[in-house]
Amino acid sequence: MTRSASPKLGAYAGLAALGLLAALVLRLPELVLFAAPFALVAAVAALQVRTPRIDVEVELDRERTLEGDLLDVSLRFEPSDGTERMDVLLELPPGLEVEEGMNPSTLRLSEGEERVLPLRLRSLRWGAFRVGRIHLRAHDPFGMFRHEAVIDRRQPLKVYPTQEAVRDLLRPSETQVFSGNHVARQKAEGIEFADIRQFVAGDRIRHVNWRATARRGELWVNEHHAERNADVVIFLDVFAEARRGGRSTLDPALRAAASLAARYLRQRDRVGFVSFGGTLNWLLPSTGARQLYRIVDAMLDTQITLSYAWRDLVVIPRRTLPPQALVLALTPLLDDRAATALLDLRARGFDLVVIEISPLELVARMRGEEREIAYRLWRLRRDAVRGRFERAGVPVAVWNDESSLAAAMEEVGAFRRRARTSRV
Amino acid sequence: MVTYSALVGDRLVAVVTAIGCGGLSLTALALVGRWPSLLPWGFVGVGAGYAVVLSLGEGTVDARAPLLAAAFFIAAELSFWSIERRSWRSEGQVVLRRLALLCSAGLATAIVGGLLLLVASGRGVGLGYEAAGVAAAVLTLAVIAFLVRRSRVLRGDELA
Numbered sequence: 001m002t003r004s005a006s007p008k009l010g011a012y013a014g015l016a017a018l019g020l021l022a023a024l025v026l027r028l029p030e031l032v033l034f035a036a037p038f039a040l041v042a043a044v045a046a047l048q049v050r051t052p053r054i055d056v057e058v059e060l061d062r063e064r065t066l067e068g069d070l071l072d073v074s075l076r077f078e079p080s081d082g083t084e085r086m087d088v089l090l091e092l093p094p095g096l097e098v099e100e101g102m103n104p105s106t107l108r109l110s111e112g113e114e115r116v117l118p119l120r121l122r123s124l125r126w127g128a129f130r131v132g133r134i135h136l137r138a139h140d141p142f143g144m145f146r147h148e149a150v151i152d153r154r155q156p157l158k159v160y161p162t163q164e165a166v167r168d169l170l171r172p173s174e175t176q177v178f179s180g181n182h183v184a185r186q187k188a189e190g191i192e193f194a195d196i197r198q199f200v201a202g203d204r205i206r207h208v209n210w211r212a213t214a215r216r217g218e219l220w221v222n223e224h225h226a227e228r229n230a231d232v233v234i235f236l237d238v239f240a241e242a243r244r245g246g247r248s249t250l251d252p253a254l255r256a257a258a259s260l261a262a263r264y265l266r267q268r269d270r271v272g273f274v275s276f277g278g279t280l281n282w283l284l285p286s287t288g289a290r291q292l293y294r295i296v297d298a299m300l301d302t303q304i305t306l307s308y309a310w311r312d313l314v315v316i317p318r319r320t321l322p323p324q325a326l327v328l329a330l331t332p333l334l335d336d337r338a339a340t341a342l343l344d345l346r347a348r349g350f351d352l353v354v355i356e357i358s359p360l361e362l363v364a365r366m367r368g369e370e371r372e373i374a375y376r377l378w379r380l381r382r383d384a385v386r387g388r389f390e391r392a393g394v395p396v397a398v399w400n401d402e403s404s405l406a407a408a409m410e411e412v413g414a415f416r417r418r419a420r421t422s423r424v
Numbered sequence: 425m426v427t428y429s430a431l432v433g434d435r436l437v438a439v440v441t442a443i444g445c446g447g448l449s450l451t452a453l454a455l456v457g458r459w460p461s462l463l464p465w466g467f468v469g470v471g472a473g474y475a476v477v478l479s480l481g482e483g484t485v486d487a488r489a490p491l492l493a494a495a496f497f498i499a500a501e502l503s504f505w506s507i508e509r510r511s512w513r514s515e516g517q518v519v520l521r522r523l524a525l526l527c528s529a530g531l532a533t534a535i536v537g538g539l540l541l542l543v544a545s546g547r548g549v550g551l552g553y554e555a556a557g558v559a560a561a562v563l564t565l566a567v568i569a570f571l572v573r574r575s576r577v578l579r580g581d582e583l584a
Contacts, residue, residue: 007460030489033537037497106514
């Protein structure tokens, strides 16, 4: 702890000195009475001062929580020396606020007596935080000296984004070779009826279609569609975001990404993740609950990093974008580089879907004729980009405050049902 | 104290009041602006007014000086307390203990000051009072000696 004298010490010493000097010069014993308590208090404080020794521990009741959830934090003090007044401040990162308890607060710590200061925090925003940096300031009884210290007992805390409601998922056009929940075009062992054919050696008796056999006089068997899984890649555009106050386009994008990843993983699909922007982050597609935690942990590190570098798809490892994968792109369409990369994906034959996180509600309308024209031009440009996607056969749904993610997914699904992908 | 100085003095009352009010104004300014470096000058001004009254007096010891000294000290403590930059509340026991300490210090100032003044006035107040005054002075010295010894022990612990 670093020690410093408060202005009060100098003031008291000065008052005492002036009072005693005046008493001597003016020969007034009464002034000695005025000066004496100031001198005594300053002298006692100077003689008594010592650096307090305190051990502090921080305990979080859990390491992972969801957005909006409450979290209990306990600050445990074990003072070897008593302190009459101790100011305590738990440094909180943006995204966490105190719901119950006082922070900062002033405590009295008795020698050898353990004190616990409970706080209840609310997580306002998703992210990876480290909580536990404590600022201490100890005062002596008369406030003449201060001892200050910063104690680092930070512990990791992961706040996961809340999930958006999604009714129906998009059905991938192509499936993979592993078992899953999607009815594949290929014929193999399965439940969904596909076709009938003539019996060949090796076919199982239970597949015999007795009605067709009776009609044709020879053995015919049923063929079924296989149930396969699919590869889904969630593509997050982090080149730019629109932000206003506490809202941004990145927050709903992350919530949607977490929701979609959880739903696809639940139906045994392989899900991968690409965060494409100023910084690159990717996860190879995989299945299971562990993959969901990997994806969400990767999302927690997502930030918008300003960069003027041109990004190409070649920077992404090939295995991150498996062929025939369904690519779900979540983008505010603010940066041309993201749009170009997505169109490049489409040109390479990927099954691409774009969910546009609308930034219009976050853009402040500026007054003035020129600014109005600039705003309208910007909106027209965005419509043109959307048109490019649609001409390439990529469905684009706009997700804004007036619609839900489920509605945007339904809009995209309807486009895919009407359109047919052609391969040249 | 400014009012007391103005009421008790019978010469240059306007000057005494002006000095006291100047000190009060500085004190008020320091409290409003939260300037701890300005606060002691305000108290110097208030004390200076009282010192002028005593200087112009007949030379007798002011019997109310111990009470005024206690009030002056308590006012200084409360002033410094009020300008501490703290936008949060302290624990109840912290405030109570601080108030208790303040009241004890003020009371001790009044009692010890009264006894010392009796001794210093040189009046024949009786052996009992003189003994009490001597005892108060000896006690004060003993407390200081104890604290000096304790601080040496504590510093020894720190170095170890």
